[in-house]
Amino acid sequence: MTIKFGFYGRVSTEDNQDPQASRAWQLHRARALIESRGGEIVAEFFDIDKSRSIPWQLRPHAAALIEELKDPLRGFDAVVIGEPQRAFYGNQYSLTFPLFEHFGVPLWVPEVGGPIDPANEAHDMIMGVFGGLSKGERNRIKIRVRAAMAAITATEGRFLGGRPPYGYLLQDAGPHPNPGKAADGRRLRRLVADPVTSRVVRWIYSEFLKGRGYLDLAEDLTRQGILSPSASDPGRNKHRDQRAWSRYAVRVILTNPRYTGHQVWNKQRKDEVLLDVENVALGTTTKQRWNTKDQWIWSEHPVHDAIVSVEEYQRVQEILATRARGQYSQRPRPTRRPYALRGVLFCGYCERRMQGNWNNQQAYYRCRFPNQYAILNDLHHPKAVYLREAKILDEVDGWLATAFGPDARERTIAAMTEQAIAPNETVLLDLRQQLPKCDRKRSQHRSTLDAGGDPIEIFSWINETKNERARLEEELKTVPAVQPTSVAEIRSMIEEIGDLVRLIGEADSGDKAELYMRLGLKLTYYPEKQYLEARIEPEPLRRRSVCFRAKLHKLNA
Structure with a gap:
C-alpha cells in the first residue's frame, strides 16, 4: 500500500544559498526515508527566504501545511521533513508537533528513522535537541559574521555591500581577497564621488550650516529641477514618491557619516522580539532597530572620497542636537491601534498612502504631503487631508458584499473581463x-x-x-504582446474573493485590515469631489494586471 506524503522544507537566502539545490537535497533525504516503506510525495510545502526563527504560522508554506492538516480531505496521509534543523528552531517543535498529533497526521524525519512516536521520550528529546542546535547554529553564525564585519570595517574600511548613498557611485576595487571567491570572479567595490550628485550633497551641508531647514532645502532643490535620491535611482525606489525632495531625504543626507570618507557600520541591528508578550508560545519575529552612535563602528582612516569634512559633519550633528525637541525614542508603542483600512487607503492628490491617526477615540486617516515633501507647482495639495474611518467603512463593506456576492457575480466577471489588461x-x-x-x-x-x-x-x-x-x-x-487573463481564470479568482468577502462582515477592525490586504483592496479618496474610488487587485490578479474598480456613492460632507 502506497503512503501519500506531504513534504516540508525551508531555505534562507541570507547566506547566498541556492534555493533549488537546497530543495533538491532536502527532498532527496526525505525520499530516501519513505520510498523504502512504499511512500510517495504528492504535495510540497517549501518556504524560501524565511528565517528559521520565524514561527510556522508566519511562514507562508508552513502555515498552508498547518491549514491542510485541519482538512479531513487532505491529499496526503503523513508529512515528511528532510532536515529538522531547517524546519524547527528553539521550541518550535514542541509548539507545532501537537497539531500533527491532534489531527492524526504522522510526522516522519530521518533522524528517528521514520514517524515520530508521541509516546517515545527519546524521540521527543532528539527533536528538542535539534531545535536547540538550530538556534545555537544561527547564533554562532551571527556572532562570527558581526565580529568579522566589525573588524573589516575598522581595519580595512571595506565596502560591505548595499546601495551606495546618494552622492556616490560604485567603482571596481580589484579581486576579492578570498582566493576561492576571487577564482569565481568575485570582486571588491569602493565608493567614489558622483560628479553631479556629490555637488548637491556639499550644497545641502553648506546651506544647512547657514541656518536653513529641511523643508526649505527640499523646496529649493525641487525648484532647481534637481532629481531627488528616489528619482535618481527609480529602479530600486518604486515604493517612494519621486516627484519632489522630501524633508526626510535631506535629513538622511545630513546624518550620514559616510560622507566624511570613513566607512561606518553597525548603525542598525536585528533583534528577535516576542510576537505577543501575553502569549510567549507564539514565538518571536525579527525587527530592525537603530543603534546608538556610540555603537557605530568607524574605519580608522578615510577609505573613499570625502564629500564633506569631519568637522562639517560634526557641526551639523551639533546643530541637529540643539534643534531636537525632547528625547526621541525608537521603542514601538506598547499597543497598536485597530486601523481597518491600514495600507489600503490612498490620497487622491498625491497618490500616497494615508496614515492612521487616532483622535477622539476614533480612527482617522490623514495625508500631510506638503509637510514632508517640497510643494510642486503642478500639484495642488492641502496642508492636511483627513478622513474618518467610520464614515466610509460600512459603505466599503456594503459595496464588497454587493459586487462580489452570488447575485452580482456574473455581472462582476463581465466587468473585469472588459478591464483585463495584458501583463x-x-x-x-x-x-x-x-x-x-x-x-x-x-x-x-x-x-x-x-x-x-x-x-x-x-x-x-x-x-x-x-x-x-x-x-x-x-x-x-x-516588448511582446501577451494575451490578457481568460474568463475562466477570472471566474476562479472571483470565487476566492467571495469567500473573503463573507469573512469581512464578521471580522473586527484588526482582522479586517488583514482581509482587505489579502483581498487586494485599494481605496483612493478625492477630498474635493468627496468620493471614494474602490479597486480590487487580489494577489493572483496583480500578476496579471486585472482589476475591478468602482466609485462609491458621494460621501456626506
Whole structure:
C-alpha cells in the first residue's frame, strides 16, 4: 500500500544559498526515508527566504501545511521533513508537533528513522535537541559574521555591500581577497564621488550650516529641477514618491557619516522580539532597530572620497542636537491601534498612502504631503487631508458584499473581463515613465553647463543620458504582446474573493485590515469631489494586471 506524503522544507537566502539545490537535497533525504516503506510525495510545502526563527504560522508554506492538516480531505496521509534543523528552531517543535498529533497526521524525519512516536521520550528529546542546535547554529553564525564585519570595517574600511548613498557611485576595487571567491570572479567595490550628485550633497551641508531647514532645502532643490535620491535611482525606489525632495531625504543626507570618507557600520541591528508578550508560545519575529552612535563602528582612516569634512559633519550633528525637541525614542508603542483600512487607503492628490491617526477615540486617516515633501507647482495639495474611518467603512463593506456576492457575480466577471489588461502593459507603463526622467536629466546637465561646469565632462553625461533614452525606446518596441487573463481564470479568482468577502462582515477592525490586504483592496479618496474610488487587485490578479474598480456613492460632507 502506497503512503501519500506531504513534504516540508525551508531555505534562507541570507547566506547566498541556492534555493533549488537546497530543495533538491532536502527532498532527496526525505525520499530516501519513505520510498523504502512504499511512500510517495504528492504535495510540497517549501518556504524560501524565511528565517528559521520565524514561527510556522508566519511562514507562508508552513502555515498552508498547518491549514491542510485541519482538512479531513487532505491529499496526503503523513508529512515528511528532510532536515529538522531547517524546519524547527528553539521550541518550535514542541509548539507545532501537537497539531500533527491532534489531527492524526504522522510526522516522519530521518533522524528517528521514520514517524515520530508521541509516546517515545527519546524521540521527543532528539527533536528538542535539534531545535536547540538550530538556534545555537544561527547564533554562532551571527556572532562570527558581526565580529568579522566589525573588524573589516575598522581595519580595512571595506565596502560591505548595499546601495551606495546618494552622492556616490560604485567603482571596481580589484579581486576579492578570498582566493576561492576571487577564482569565481568575485570582486571588491569602493565608493567614489558622483560628479553631479556629490555637488548637491556639499550644497545641502553648506546651506544647512547657514541656518536653513529641511523643508526649505527640499523646496529649493525641487525648484532647481534637481532629481531627488528616489528619482535618481527609480529602479530600486518604486515604493517612494519621486516627484519632489522630501524633508526626510535631506535629513538622511545630513546624518550620514559616510560622507566624511570613513566607512561606518553597525548603525542598525536585528533583534528577535516576542510576537505577543501575553502569549510567549507564539514565538518571536525579527525587527530592525537603530543603534546608538556610540555603537557605530568607524574605519580608522578615510577609505573613499570625502564629500564633506569631519568637522562639517560634526557641526551639523551639533546643530541637529540643539534643534531636537525632547528625547526621541525608537521603542514601538506598547499597543497598536485597530486601523481597518491600514495600507489600503490612498490620497487622491498625491497618490500616497494615508496614515492612521487616532483622535477622539476614533480612527482617522490623514495625508500631510506638503509637510514632508517640497510643494510642486503642478500639484495642488492641502496642508492636511483627513478622513474618518467610520464614515466610509460600512459603505466599503456594503459595496464588497454587493459586487462580489452570488447575485452580482456574473455581472462582476463581465466587468473585469472588459478591464483585463495584458501583463506587459505594466512593463510598458514603467518604460514610458522613465523617458521623461531622461529628459529632466538632460535639462539638469544643460543647467550645470550654463553654470560654468566642465564642458567635456558634461557632454559625456548628456551622451550617456541620450544613450539611455535610446535604450528605453528600443525596449518599448521589443516588448511582446501577451494575451490578457481568460474568463475562466477570472471566474476562479472571483470565487476566492467571495469567500473573503463573507469573512469581512464578521471580522473586527484588526482582522479586517488583514482581509482587505489579502483581498487586494485599494481605496483612493478625492477630498474635493468627496468620493471614494474602490479597486480590487487580489494577489493572483496583480500578476496579471486585472482589476475591478468602482466609485462609491458621494460621501456626506
